[in-house]
Amino acid sequence: MNNNLRELRGEQSWSQADLAERLEVSRQTINAIETGKYDPSLPLAFKIARLFGRPIESIFVPGEE
Amino acid sequence: MPKPRPLHQRYAREFWPAMAAYVAVMLLLWPLLPRVHGEWLKIALALLPVVPVLFAVRAMVRLVLGSDELEQRIHLIGLAVAATVVSTLSMAGGFLAAANIIKLDGSILLWVWPTLVVLYSAGRSWASRRYGGDGNVICNDGFAWHWRLLLLALVLTAVAWLGRNQLVDYQLGVLCGMSAVLAAWGLILAIARWRRRDDQEAP
Numbered sequence: 001m002n003n004n005l006r007e008l009r010g011e012q013s014w015s016q017a018d019l020a021e022r023l024e025v026s027r028q029t030i031n032a033i034e035t036g037k038y039d040p041s042l043p044l045a046f047k048i049a050r051l052f053g054r055p056i057e058s059i060f061v062p063g064e065e
Numbered sequence: 066m067p068k069p070r071p072l073h074q075r076y077a078r079e080f081w082p083a084m085a086a087y088v089a090v091m092l093l094l095w096p097l098l099p100r101v102h103g104e105w106l107k108i109a110l111a112l113l114p115v116v117p118v119l120f121a122v123r124a125m126v127r128l129v130l131g132s133d134e135l136e137q138r139i140h141l142i143g144l145a146v147a148a149t150v151v152s153t154l155s156m157a158g159g160f161l162a163a164a165n166i167i168k169l170d171g172s173i174l175l176w177v178w179p180t181l182v183v184l185y186s187a188g189r190s191w192a193s194r195r196y197g198g199d200g201n202v203i204c205n206d207g208f209a210w211h212w213r214l215l216l217l218a219l220v221l222t223a224v225a226w227l228g229r230n231q232l233v234d235y236q237l238g239v240l241c242g243m244s245a246v247l248a249a250w251g252l253i254l255a256i257a258r259w260r261r262r263d264d265q266e267a268p
Contacts, residue, residue: 025133026070032135032196041134 003060006034008052023047036063072131079124081213085220086117092224092240096231118178139192146188147181154180211258214251218244 009019009030016034020027025044032038040048049056090113101107129140155177162169225232225240232240 026136028193028196028198029133029135032198035197037196038135044134 001039001060002036002063003033005030005048005059008054008059009034012052022051072128075131076124076128079127080121081216083117083120083124085216087114087121088220089224089227090114090117093228093231135196139189139196139198142192143185143187143189146191147184150184151177151181209254209258211251211255214247214254218248218251221247 005019009016014022016027016030020030023030023044029038029040033040045056045060049059052059094110094113098107098110101110129137132140158167158169158173161167221240221244225237225244228240229237
């Protein structure tokens with residue numbers, strides 16, 4: 001799965017630590033999601049979408065099969 | 066320096082005193098076991114080290130429960146690695162003992178928990194790196210290194226002082242030497258940190 005979390009975070013001028021604090025997760029989790037090493041659970045993905053005020057499918061898109 | 070996470074600060078507050086108590090019990094009270102004759106007192110003294118270990122386990126459980134979803138996955142991988150290796154080694158040892166090829170004493174069970182912890186840490190470190198982490202498995206970023214070393218030096222000094230009548234000269238020497246080295250190391254780190262901070266604050 002691909003995502004544009006890094007771009008969205010950049011638009012807000014937030015560091016990974018800032019975003020992690022807002023989502024109540026570790027900075028490592030944010031880094032792993034941004035680099036595509038970890039796909040978040042559905043509840044966390046919805047939380048991210050709610051935080052940025054966007055639909056979930058505009059942030060997370062399916063990768064190549 | 067990243068802000069310490071409250072979860073890790075709580076873990077450090079709960080885990081290290083429990084481990085310090087474990088070291089103190091093992092060095093000061095457990096050696097008294099041969100001198101104790103009452104059966105119940107002997108059982109209580111033999112099991113006494115389990116009490117601080119239970120507090121350390123409680124700290125670890127609270128750390129895992131407070132972790133986020135990726136951290137919990139990393140904990141799970143660490144536990145899976147540890148359980149697989151320890152259970153396989155136990156089974157191999159059991160077969161060799163049952164076949165009278167080696168003799169295993171019951172006290173070998175004492176090694177199960179430390180082996181589990183070491184392998185769990187190694188497994189977590191490996192899994193953490195796979196997810197782009199730094200492999201920090203001690204989760205003590207709320208507790209600076211110089212304080213850890215100074216605390217350890219203090220515990221060893223206290224153990225040496227309290228046990229001065231029952232420890233032999235060699236044991237006392239080792240404890241005092243380790244304590245001095247750790248204290249010196251802690252002080253060097255503390256001074257280096259203060260100097261770095263002063264440099265950063267200078268206009």
